[in-house]
Amino acid sequence: MDRTERLLDLVALFLDATHPVTWDEVRDAFPDEYAGSFDAAQRKFERDKVELHELGIPLTHVLETDETPAGYVLDRNAYYLPEVGLTPEELAVLYAAGSAVLASGAFPGRQDLAHALRKVGFFADGPLPAPRVRLELGGVADARELPGRLEVLWGAINAKKFVVIDYFSPHTRQTTTRKVDPWGLALRRGVWSLVGYCHLRKAVRTFHVHRIRRAEPNAQKPRVADFEVPKDFRLDAYVASWPWQHQFHQPLEVSVRLRGELAPLAEQLFPFKAKRADETAELTVPATDLDGLVTYVLSLGADARITAPPQAVDRARALAQRVLDAHQESAS
Amino acid sequence: MTASAEKGRTQAYERLRRLLFLVPFVSKNPGRSVDEVAKAVGVSKEELLEELDLLTLVGRPPFQPDDFIDIYVEDDRVFLHLNQRLSAPPRLTAAEGVALAAAAALLKPSAGGALASALARLEKVLPPQAVQRYREMSRQLDVATEAPDSIAVLTQAIVEHRELSLEYSGLGKGEHERRRVRPLELFSHRGQWYLSAFCLTRQGQRFFRVDRIGAVELLAERFTPSTDAPPRALPGTGEIEKPVKVRFSPELAPYQQERFGEAAVTQDDGSVVVTVPGDSERWLTRWVLSFGGNATVTDPPWAIRAVAQAASASLRSD
Numbered sequence: 001m002d003r004t005e006r007l008l009d010l011v012a013l014f015l016d017a018t019h020p021v022t023w024d025e026v027r028d029a030f031p032d033e034y035a036g037s038f039d040a041a042q043r044k045f046e047r048d049k050v051e052l053h054e055l056g057i058p059l060t061h062v063l064e065t066d067e068t069p070a071g072y073v074l075d076r077n078a079y080y081l082p083e084v085g086l087t088p089e090e091l092a093v094l095y096a097a098g099s100a101v102l103a104s105g106a107f108p109g110r111q112d113l114a115h116a117l118r119k120v121g122f123f124a125d126g127p128l129p130a131p132r133v134r135l136e137l138g139g140v141a142d143a144r145e146l147p148g149r150l151e152v153l154w155g156a157i158n159a160k161k162f163v164v165i166d167y168f169s170p171h172t173r174q175t176t177t178r179k180v181d182p183w184g185l186a187l188r189r190g191v192w193s194l195v196g197y198c199h200l201r202k203a204v205r206t207f208h209v210h211r212i213r214r215a216e217p218n219a220q221k222p223r224v225a226d227f228e229v230p231k232d233f234r235l236d237a238y239v240a241s242w243p244w245q246h247q248f249h250q251p252l253e254v255s256v257r258l259r260g261e262l263a264p265l266a267e268q269l270f271p272f273k274a275k276r277a278d279e280t281a282e283l284t285v286p287a288t289d290l291d292g293l294v295t296y297v298l299s300l301g302a303d304a305r306i307t308a309p310p311q312a313v314d315r316a317r318a319l320a321q322r323v324l325d326a327h328q329e330s331a332s
Numbered sequence: 333m334t335a336s337a338e339k340g341r342t343q344a345y346e347r348l349r350r351l352l353f354l355v356p357f358v359s360k361n362p363g364r365s366v367d368e369v370a371k372a373v374g375v376s377k378e379e380l381l382e383e384l385d386l387l388t389l390v391g392r393p394p395f396q397p398d399d400f401i402d403i404y405v406e407d408d409r410v411f412l413h414l415n416q417r418l419s420a421p422p423r424l425t426a427a428e429g430v431a432l433a434a435a436a437a438l439l440k441p442s443a444g445g446a447l448a449s450a451l452a453r454l455e456k457v458l459p460p461q462a463v464q465r466y467r468e469m470s471r472q473l474d475v476a477t478e479a480p481d482s483i484a485v486l487t488q489a490i491v492e493h494r495e496l497s498l499e500y501s502g503l504g505k506g507e508h509e510r511r512r513v514r515p516l517e518l519f520s521h522r523g524q525w526y527l528s529a530f531c532l533t534r535q536g537q538r539f540f541r542v543d544r545i546g547a548v549e550l551l552a553e554r555f556t557p558s559t560d561a562p563p564r565a566l567p568g569t570g571e572i573e574k575p576v577k578v579r580f581s582p583e584l585a586p587y588q589q590e591r592f593g594e595a596a597v598t599q600d601d602g603s604v605v606v607t608v609p610g611d612s613e614r615w616l617t618r619w620v621l622s623f624g625g626n627a628t629v630t631d632p633p634w635a636i637r638a639v640a641q642a643a644s645a646s647l648r649s650d
Contacts, residue, residue: 004347005389011352012392012401015417029393055349056422056459078459080420090450092491094436097447101435108473109431111346114374116428118353119421120454122360133439133487134519142593157472158427170586184472187438190520210590235474291624299622301614302645317647322625324643327636 006033007048011057015079020062020071050223083123091124100133106146106192108154108185140210146192149209150185153194156217157182160225162199166214167207175213176200181227185209186239195238197227206238242271244285244293251286254293254312258283260303269300287312294319350375351383351390353421358403358412360419369410384410426465429458434473439487485548486527489515495532495553499546508546513538514555576610576635579603581626610635617642 001009013029014021027034027041034041049059058078064070086094098117101107140146156163163182168175179199186193191208198205218226240246244254258266259280266274266281274281287293294316297304306316354373358364364372370380384403391400402413424432432454436447458466489496496515499508513529520526525542580588582602589596589604596604610616613635620627620639629635 002386002389003344004351005386007344007348008351008387008390009392012390012417016392051345051348053461054345054425055352056425056462058459058461078461079422081423082420082457084453084457086450086453087446089446089491090453093439093446093487094432094450096487096491097436097439098432101438107431107435109427109434112425112427113431113435115349115353116424116432118357118372118374119424119428120432122353122356122421133490134517140590140593154473158469170590173586184474186473187475229468229472233471235471239474241476295622295624298624298646299618301618301621301642302648319624320621320643320646323621324640324647326625326628327640327643 001030001033006030007051010048010052011074014059014072014074015076017074019068020073022069022071026072081119081122084120086120086124091120094120096133103134106143106150108150110147110151140191143210146210149212149215150192152215152217153182153185153209153212156215157184159217159222160227160229161218161222162226163218164214164216165207165212168211168213170211180205180207183229183233184235186235188239188241193239195235204238240289240292242292243296244287244289246289246292248289248292251288252290252309252312254285254287254290254306255308256283256285256293256297257281257305257307258300258303262300262303269304282307290315291319298323347383351387352418354380354383355387355401355403355412355418356421358410362411363409366405366408366410381405423457423459423462424454426458426462426469429454429462429466430469430473433470434475437475439483482542482545482548483518483525485550486515486518486542489550490518493554493557495551495555496529497549497551498540499548500540501544501546509533511540512551513540514557516557518542574610575607576616576629577605577607577631578620579605579628579630580623584623584626605630613638621646 009030010026013026023042023045026045034045052059056079057074059072059074062068062071062073095117098113102110102114102117107113153163162179164177164179166175166177178201180194181197181199182194183196183204184194186195192210194207194209194212195204196207197203256270257280258269258274262269263276263279263281266276266283270283270285272283272285274283276282285293290312294306294312297306297316298320306312350373354369357372358369361369361372366377366380370377373380373383375383384405387401387403389400393399401418404411433451436451439447455463455466486496488494494515495512497510497512500511501508511534512532513527514532515527515529517528518525519528527540527542527545529538529540530536531538579599580596580603585596585598585602585604588606589598592604592606596606598604608616608619610632616629616635617639620629621642629639
């Protein structure tokens with residue numbers, strides 16, 4: 001009997017049962033499947049139970065009572081998806097996001113996502129919304145390998161298995177092989193990062209997924225966790241959302257002034273509350289990558305200025321001067 | 333366990349997961365065509381027919397004729413006879429919940445309250461034993477997007493098939509034009525959001541850059557969208573408008589090769605040259621400035637002058 005068939009038969013058996021199903025009854029129902037010694041058969045059934053559990057099928061063992069024998073029970077209420085009760089707007093939003101992600105390719109857990117969308121749409125009356133929103137994720141020219149890599153890493157994160165990766169550094173232009181405990185994946189500005197414990201560097205490290213040339217998860221004992229993620233771990237602490245957040249030096253408080261058409265946009269351009277006066281907006285940015293902040297401010301144009309401290313003001317002038325010099329030379 | 337055994341396990345898991353959805357789906361929607369059912373379950377027609385074959389073998393002990401799932405195809409339509417069991421799909425697994433929540437987070441700015449309430453409802457229908465795992469895993473997938481706030485109203489208009497009146501400043505600088513459009517699709521490409529729409533003002537299909545859209549008004553007029561897929565051509569993928577050549581210093585070269593791929597041409601000194609559209613002078617000058625002197629426009633002269641002017645504007649004292 002095919003394994004899928006046996007598992008489905010088990011689901012049917014337990015969903016139909018009106019009393020706890022004893023182990024003897026299970027064996028009697030599938031004499032060929034659970035043949036052999038008692039221990040071997042029991043182990044096989046335990047593996048099937050784990051598989052069912054992963055599919056969201058909660059099989060529990062209950063003790064003997066006056067009325068019923070000891071046996072396995074499937075709680076129908078805990079199994080069946082209830083009506084989620086989503087409003088049309090809520091369903092539309094979930095479908096907009098979900099279908100955009102599925103179309104983009106580069107997103108971990110795509111199978112899970114596709115199933116989730118089917119399930120939340122199960123009770124919908126009428127056709128499912130097909131909003132047209134597309135996202136381009138990955139941020140690199142050659143993203144062919146990216147979807148597969150993300151699936152492998154997400155699988156290893158879920159199963160808590162270490163991965164061996166070949167990682168290319170554009171800085172050194174070398175590829176190193178490392179063993180990494182994958183703790184999580186983060187997407188920032190279209191670029192995916194893997195954060196995990198690097199056994200080569202003996203520290204938590206962040207890797208751009210598109211620079212991972214090979215990723216092999218540990219295939220030994222797939223159901224046994226290789227590591228635990230620290231309780232206080234937060235991805236956000238390891239991936240820079242903003243260009244001044246790379247951890248390059250001690251935090252430096254930098255003052256930024258925005259005027260003209262930039263002033264009303266202050267809170268969109270910087271994730272801080274701005275002080276406003278005379279059609280300007282002033283912000284204080286704690287930078288751990290001063291050049292990241294300086295080039296970001298330059299990219300906003302002449303209506304954005306760094307006003308303090310002098311070290312940051314000078315750096316902004318120096319970089320703008322470099323740009324000017326390079327372009328005056330080539331113009332002449 | 334070997335890698336191939338692991339793969340076999342994953343395939344069995346995927347198959348079972350599909351079947352546990354397929355049976356309730358046919359039960360709720362009897363008489364749908366084979367194609368429709370295949371699409372709803374996410375498999376090809378051939379795969380679906382294989383799954384239906386397997387399902388006819390599934391039953392419960394003692395496996396008498398009435399104990400099997402009675403699923404069959406008649407005149408290319410799928411029917412099912414079964415008693416109460418498998419009347420609904422299983423609840424979401426923790427992994428399914430996390431994937432959906434993470435995808436939804438990508439459109440956070442556009443979704444507002446509807447997204448938060450949808451996610452709250454979803455968490456309520458996770459099986460109790462999966463809630464803890466869901467919370468744990470939610471920490472392990474973290475996505476942030478830069479979708480501008482205005483995509484909220486644009487998404488709403490697409491979903492509700494409503495016409496929009498928008499202020500648009502095209503290639504010319506500064507001047508705003510009012511356009512009335514039927515929004516079709518919203519997408520991001522190379523970090524830029526675009527609205528694809530039928531422009532009623534210009535009577536034609538147009539792409540609008542979302543960052544050049546000013547005030548937007550959601551109109552009461554609804555339209556029936558055509559069932560054809562919206563045009564798939566991406567702006568900037570064909571002939572590059574007003575091409576500008578930009579050279580990157582050797583130290584930045586590997587990063588730009590990643591981003592531009594074969595379009596980045598390596599020079600003898602290790603630097604690379606890329607060609608980008610110069611249709612927006614403002615975008616061009618700011619982009620070049622953001623590399624702080626490691627990117628230099630080499631051609632054409634107007635673009636070199638524009639960057640030099642932008643750099644001196646940043647140097648001028650207030």
